[in-house]
Amino acid sequence: MLWSAxxxxxxxxxxxxxxGTRGGGFTRGWDGKVSEIKKxxxxxxxxxxxxxxxxxxxxPPEQADVVIVGGGVLGLSVxxxxxxxxKRQGAxxxxxxxxxxxxxxxxxxxxxxxxxxxxxxxxxxxLSLFSVNFLRNINEYLAVSDAPPLDLQFxxxxxxxxxxxxxxxxxxxxxxxxxQEGAKVCLxxxxxxxxxxxxxxxxxxxxxSYGLEDEGWFDxxxxxxxxxxxxxxxxxxxxxxxxxxxxxxxxxxxxxSGEEVSLKRIYEVHVKMDHSLEYQPVECAIVINAAGAxxxxxxxxxxxxxxxxDTLQGTRLPVEPRKRYVYLWHCPQGxxxxxxxxxxxxxxxxxxxxxxxxxxxxxxxxEEEEPDPGNLEVDHAFFQDKVWPLLAQRxxxxxxxxxxxxxxxxxxxxxxDQNGVVGPHPLVVNMYFATGFSGxxxxxxxxxxxxxxxxVLEGSFQTIDLSPFLFSRFYLSEKTEEGNIx
Amino acid sequence: xxxxxxxxxxxxxxxDWLKTWVRGLKSLCLVTPVCNRSTRCIRGLxxxxxxxxxxxxxxxxFQFLADHFYDVAALREYLLRKQVLxxxxxxxxQGKEWIRPDRRGRFPYDFLKFQTVPxxxxxxxGCAINYSGLDNLLPLKELQALWLQRCPHVDDWCLxxxxxxxxxxxxxxxxxxxxxxxxxxxxxxxxxHLRRLDISDLPAVASPGLTQILVEEMLPDCEVLxxxxxxxxxxxxxxxxxxASSSLLT
Numbered sequence: 075m076l077w078s079a080x081x082x083x084x085x086x087x088x089x090x091x092x093x094g095t096r097g098g099g100f101t102r103g104w105d106g107k108v109s110e111i112k113k114x115x116x117x118x119x120x121x122x123x124x125x126x127x128x129x130x131x132x133x134p135p136e137q138a139d140v141v142i143v144g145g146g147v148l149g150l151s152v153x154x155x156x157x158x159x160x161k162r163q164g165a166x167x168x169x170x171x172x173x174x175x176x177x178x179x180x181x182x183x184x185x186x187x188x189x190x191x192x193x194x195x196x197x198x199x200x201l202s203l204f205s206v207n208f209l210r211n212i213n214e215y216l217a218v219s220d221a222p223p224l225d226l227q228f229x230x231x232x233x234x235x236x237x238x239x240x241x242x243x244x245x246x247x248x249x250x251x252x253x254q255e256g257a258k259v260c261l262x263x264x265x266x267x268x269x270x271x272x273x274x275x276x277x278x279x280x281x282x283s284y285g286l287e288d289e290g291w292f293d294x295x296x297x298x299x300x301x302x303x304x305x306x307x308x309x310x311x312x313x314x315x316x317x318x319x320x321x322x323x324x325x326x327x328x329x330x331s332g333e334e335v336s337l338k339r340i341y342e343v344h345v346k347m348d349h350s351l352e353y354q355p356v357e358c359a360i361v362i363n364a365a366g367a368x369x370x371x372x373x374x375x376x377x378x379x380x381x382x383x384d385t386l387q388g389t390r391l392p393v394e395p396r397k398r399y400v401y402l403w404h405c406p407q408g409x410x411x412x413x414x415x416x417x418x419x420x421x422x423x424x425x426x427x428x429x430x431x432x433x434x435x436x437x438x439x440x441e442e443e444e445p446d447p448g449n450l451e452v453d454h455a456f457f458q459d460k461v462w463p464l465l466a467q468r469x470x471x472x473x474x475x476x477x478x479x480x481x482x483x484x485x486x487x488x489x490x491d492q493n494g495v496v497g498p499h500p501l502v503v504n505m506y507f508a509t510g511f512s513g514x515x516x517x518x519x520x521x522x523x524x525x526x527x528x529x530v531l532e533g534s535f536q537t538i539d540l541s542p543f544l545f546s547r548f549y550l551s552e553k554t555e556e557g558n559i560x
Numbered sequence: 561x562x563x564x565x566x567x568x569x570x571x572x573x574x575x576d577w578l579k580t581w582v583r584g585l586k587s588l589c590l591v592t593p594v595c596n597r598s599t600r601c602i603r604g605l606x607x608x609x610x611x612x613x614x615x616x617x618x619x620x621x622f623q624f625l626a627d628h629f630y631d632v633a634a635l636r637e638y639l640l641r642k643q644v645l646x647x648x649x650x651x652x653x654q655g656k657e658w659i660r661p662d663r664r665g666r667f668p669y670d671f672l673k674f675q676t677v678p679x680x681x682x683x684x685x686g687c688a689i690n691y692s693g694l695d696n697l698l699p700l701k702e703l704q705a706l707w708l709q710r711c712p713h714v715d716d717w718c719l720x721x722x723x724x725x726x727x728x729x730x731x732x733x734x735x736x737x738x739x740x741x742x743x744x745x746x747x748x749x750x751x752x753h754l755r756r757l758d759i760s761d762l763p764a765v766a767s768p769g770l771t772q773i774l775v776e777e778m779l780p781d782c783e784v785l786x787x788x789x790x791x792x793x794x795x796x797x798x799x800x801x802x803x804a805s806s807s808l809l810t
Contacts, residue, residue: 210691210717229743230720270749286723286750290743411742411774412749429742429770 133354134313134345138169140530141343141358143317143372145172147182147294147516148508149364150301151523154216157308159527168310169356171345175314179450181366182298182516184483186400186425186434188291188415189517190233191257192283194248194557195493198514199255200538201521206288208520209297215520216304224300228292231426232285232414234271235558236468241419242280244557249283258287273409273471278419291415291425294516318353319344320361320376322502336387338502340376360530361505367395367447367484369495369509376502386501389549393495393510395447396487400436401457405475408433422464423560424472432478437461438513438560450482485513491553496522496543497529506530507545512559658683681705681731691718698724705731709758712737716744723750733758740764742771749778759786 140156142149153168160166177183189209191202208215213223237245245261252259261283264276306312321342329335340361346353365372373379373391381387408431415425424435437460439445445453457477466473488495488510495510508526511518521538528536535541542554626632659671679700689697690713697703703725708714714737722729729751734740741764748757757779765771768787776784 227741227743228716230716230747231743232747287720290720411746411778429767429774 130354132314132347133352134169134171134315134356135167135311136354137167137357138311139167139358140169140360140362141317141356142168142170142362142364143343144363144365144369144509145170145175145302145312146177146180146364146366147298147301147519148366148511148522149362150298150305151519152362152364152508152526153305153310153523154301154308155523155527156530157305157310159524159531161531164309169313169358170305170310171313171315171317171343173314173316173348177298179367179484181484181486182294184400184481185294185516186291187294187516188233188425188560190285190289190415191252191255192233192235192248192259192285192289192558193252193514194244195542195554196251196255197538197540197542198493198518198556199252199257201518201540203256203288204521204524204538205517205519209292212297212300216300218303218307221303224296226292226296228290229426230287230290231412232287232289234285234414234416235283236279236417236419237281237283238278238419239280245281245283248557257285259283259285271409271412273469274416275468275470277467284414289414297516297519313345315345315347315354317343317372317375318346321355322377335501338377339504340502359504362508362526362530363391363505364508366486366509366515367393369393369486369507373505373507376499376505378499378502378505386546386549389545391495391507391510391545392490392548393486393488395484396512397445397447397450397482398436398438398485398513399445399452399456399480399482400434401461401477401480402427402432402434403475403477404430404432405472406431407471407474409469409471416468417560418464418468420464421560422461422468424465424469433472433475435461435465437464447484450484452480452482454480486510486515487512490548491555492559493554493556494518494522494540494543495545496525496540497545499545500549512556514556514559678702681707683707684711685709685733687711688713689718690714691721694718694721698722700725702728704728707731707733708737709733710736713739715739716741716747719744720747723747726750726752729754731756734762735759736761738763742766742774745771745775746778748775751779752781754779754782757782757784757786759784762786 142153149170153170156166156168189206191199193199209226249259249261264279267274267276267282320340322338322340324336324338326334326336343356343358344353345356363369363372370391370393379390413426417423422437424433427434486509492512495507499505506526508522525535525538525540626636661667681704685707689711730753732754735758740762772786
């Protein structure tokens with residue numbers, strides 16, 4: 075039996091050899107075999123990534139230099155500038171973790187899309203000026219080979235802010251400062267307003283400031299997609315998942331006054347996959363908190379705010395989600411093509427949308443009227459009672475209008491002083507913030523992204539000094555208030 | 561003081577004819593002081609040019625033939641053109657309205673003498689002027705006419721800068737610019753002295769007819785040339801244009 079088995083195997087072998095010699099030689103298919111052998115050797119030698127037993131393509135990488143929590147316009151802007159300002163190409167591995175790739179609740183896509191320089195803080199004006207420059211040259215900044223150029227659909231119609239008697243002096247000094255910083259804004263009296271925009275009812279208006287250039291509105295979704303595709307082409311990794319845990323190590327040091335301070339460094343971020351218990355621990359060097367309306371929760375995870383009150387350890391990040399409505403209506407006799415984004419003395423605002431006499435607008439609710447931010451349901455009664463009367467009083471043509479649709483979005487509202495938080499945390503030394511802009515994050519995103527990237531790479535702000543926006547002001551109770559919040 | 565050199569007394573026909581001919585050459589227009597020599601020279605041609613205000617007595621055999629035969633009329637035009645050209649070459653500094661580049665595309669150096677003379681019109685058709693290039697045009701506070709036809713880099717951002725010329729600009733032409741859309745046209749309302757606006761053939765404007773109506777409403781004193789209002793409207797039954805604006809809602 076053994077003899078017959080041997081004979082069979084020999085026969086088969088000779089047959090195979092015969093086929094091989096007939097087919098073209100011993101070296102046929104050699105390249106494929108060589109690469110396979112090389113891969114196998116590499117996988118068990120030390121220094122290489124282990125060939126995983128199962129498919130992990132949906133998981134983030136195990137190590138990344140910078141993890142950006144939040145993939146909205148601010149997070150992507152930070153990723154873009156980090157890759158653009160890095161000293162050597164491919165020097166930094168950046169991972170952007172975004173919970174919802176459809177951006178259904180992200181503030182960026184739901185935004186009205188305005189950009190203005192009419193702020194009361196010089197830093198905000200500089201941020202807007204740089205951002206508008208970025209938007210104007212967007213095809214030079216965000217060009218991807220073989221992709222079509224981006225069309226932001228920018229409407230350069232300007233902002234018109236109206237002020238009553240009480241606010242006129244503040245507006246005048248603000249405009250003076252804006253002009254010094256380089257914004258092109260002019261002041262108008264009620265009579266000039268009536269001449270220029272005959273559809274305005276100037277009762278109760280003492281002064282108005284009108285942006286002549288570099289102000290208007292654009293399509294935020296286009297900016298977001300443009301940033302996404304550019305950032306992908308620069309080698310940034312994306313992951314759809316939620317950050318559930320930060321693992322950090324701490325060291326105790328004594329400061330100059332002899333107190334013990336415990337400094338933390340986050341060395342691992344746990345990213346949990348959607349609809350699953352699976353998570354990936356990502357080793358990282360730096361974490362950027364650009365989670366928008368949910369930045370407060372992400373900061374809690376890092377242990378910010380866990381401590382006795384009135385201490386640096388006990389100071390929370392005061393950013394929370396606030397729901398804001400936007401309504402779209404049609405008014406056939408409404409203001410014409412020249413309409414800027416008008417912000418009334420009462421806080422109600424509106425702008426044109428398209429050519430068909432459609433308008434978009436709303437009003438920020440007061441503290442008492444704040445709706446519950448648990449969901450994004452629209453309250454139409456808010457428009458009927460709180461927005462429409464004010465609009466109709468300012469623009470009599472709006473007495474007859476028909477609401478076509480409405481939506482709601484979140485402001486990443488800074489309850490302390492309604493201005494952004496930028497820069498590192500004093501105790502959790504490798505967490506940087508880029509959040510809390512309370513409704514003007516979109517228009518500052520390119521400039522803030524550059525500032526955070528400079529802070530991460532150089533250690534200090536190089537172009538625009540955003541030291542008034544550091545976290546430490548919450549502990550020191552130094553408010554950097556912004557007056558012109560819409 | 562005459563602002564334009566060709567202050568010909570008498571026939572408006574003559575003035576218009578010469579103006580259109582001169583404008584046909586692409587160049588800058590400068591305000592020039594009155595030139596007496598040129599008017600004298602042109603006056604000498606009056607007998608040849610205007611048939612309608614010539615009296616019967618003064619008509620020559622040449623004119624009679626020119627009225628009846630096309631070839632003689634063509635000969636008359638040719639002779640007139642030659643005379644005017646001769647006048648031009650004699651009055652190169654004062655008679656000029658437009659500073660134009662020579663055959664090799666270079667501007668003559670003598671236009672540096674006109675540094676204090678305000679510029680009234682700029683013809684930048686087809687030029688590759690862009691947003692930062694407008695820095696050179698915006699300080700011209702007396703600019704009355706600006707032609708930006710077929711400029712490939714003029715877009716909505718450039719139009720938003722034109723408010724600096726609001727006090728003087730009377731004529732603006734944007735025909736054929738590929739990057740201008742109705743959003744940029746919205747910021748032309750600053751130009752309150754504008755009397756002629758040409759917005760024909762703008763490929764990036766979504767609904768030319770509707771845009772034309774909205775721009776006309778925005779600038780009531782201005783003559784807007786562009787698409788007719790019915791362009792872009794779908795024809796309903798009976799050949800009546802149907803209002804397509806309802807499809808723009810929602």
